[in-house]
Amino acid sequence: MTQVFEDLDPEGLYPPLPAPDELTRFFWEGVVAHRLLILRCNDCGFYIHWPRPACPNCLSLSLAPAEVSGRATLVTWTFPNQPFDPYYRSHIPYALAVVELVEQAGLKMVTDLVDYDKEALRIDMPVHVVFREVAPGVTLPLFAPAPSGA
């Protein structure tokens, strides 16, 4: 198992971190480079997330990471009040959300919203990825409302 986010502050407070394997490592290496990469079928073009070793659309085993635009729409969200994790307990309120990437119908990700106005949140509103260092040495792909007119 290979690690990402290994350069950590021993005194720091961190969210749960990924322990990626060969199938999933590409995603986090992309995040470190501020690129949103989603596994894609080389044969039919279907995007696959969470990563799997085969394409559920055409059964191909030929898959590769593909960079996506980072544009998405907001599907749903909530403000957890009693997370188990100490990092998130100290970051209440936070907006846990599901977004759908524009590249494919149904292509969803779990994320957190940033730079938002709580009262202005609407389903289907355009959002875009922002890579934020949420703790020393740890970057996550978060999403912010797209600027008006974008």
Add this chain to the structure above:
Amino acid sequence: MVNPLNRVAVVGVGFSDVGRGLPHSDDQLVHQAITAAMADAGISPADIDGISTMGGGAMRMGGLLGILPLNYFYTSTLLGPAFVDPAIMAISSVASGLAHTCVAVRLIRQRGGANAAAPQEAPVGPQRVEGDAQFSAPFGAAAAGATIGAFQMQRHMQQYGTTYEQFAANAINARYHASLHPEAIFRDPLTEKDYLDSRFVSEPLRLLDCDYPVDSSAAVIFTTAERAADLQHKPVLVESYALSAIRDFDMSLIEDFTWNSPAHCAEMLWSRTDLKPADVDTAQLYDGFSVITFQWLEALGLCGRGESGPFIEAGHTRLGGSMPLNTDGGACNFGRRHGANFCIEAVRQLRGEAAERQVPNAEVAVWSNAVGVFSGAVLLTAS
């Protein structure tokens, strides 16, 4: 009917002692539930040749209660749609003739429940998460309240304009029903203010939208209609049943947060019977989170799609209305017996044993469990 070989009937139902942090062992809870169901049916271990369970193990139960040999034994993983999972396994074992009499069991230990307080000790160093959870845990997605209840409730409110007041009306009705049930846990009347004042577990989900974790075991005995005719209760017949899974197990990635596995399940349920939604006299629909009940009303066609809020607000789901719903108060008030209470209350209604909660002339009942990625439902009729 799914399988024409055998018509299936419910002949016995039973609960163990139910409460928080009970001193009973798992074996003791299961023993209580199965012996209660056997007593209710008026049968003995020698009359049972099948066990299906979620929680514990079927073979262990066979050994514990002398229900041996077994012609059918099924032990579910916990990744299934609650009690309806072993219940439908039991029904299909009898329908197929693999067993003639099968007891379906659910054993659940509260151990903090779905919305419990966080573990008191902080982990040493950051937690490392493998597998699918690495794509959600880093964002603070850990509790079912957020990723199941809240995500779905938010979407239902945004998409259909369902209001907190409509969720309150549902909570008030459920609590009223519970007040009529001696075995319910929460029985004091609830007001709209009580509901609106209750704290957010994960906004928009409130504490009063969540079921109440308990230690509990429940057992329901299914047998052939032929055998059931000789037993002491008026048999309750299985008219139709359906299981559904619509994707692999992650509630965060479902295609539609308001119309998902229950919709598929209901379609299959109705395709296997000549009965229609309008024939249903009472419905016992899973309320792990209250929005799940709202979705089941719509999925089953008991109200229009998106219309569960106004339907509930208009009083149709309260005893005395056209579709009495969760007449034991649901898991929110009766305890998270994890799906079994919906079956048992449906049976009691059709037997005419529901006392002050009785729906007059109840002849058709539907009960259901789960939501999102998987679900199950069973249509029962009075014989």
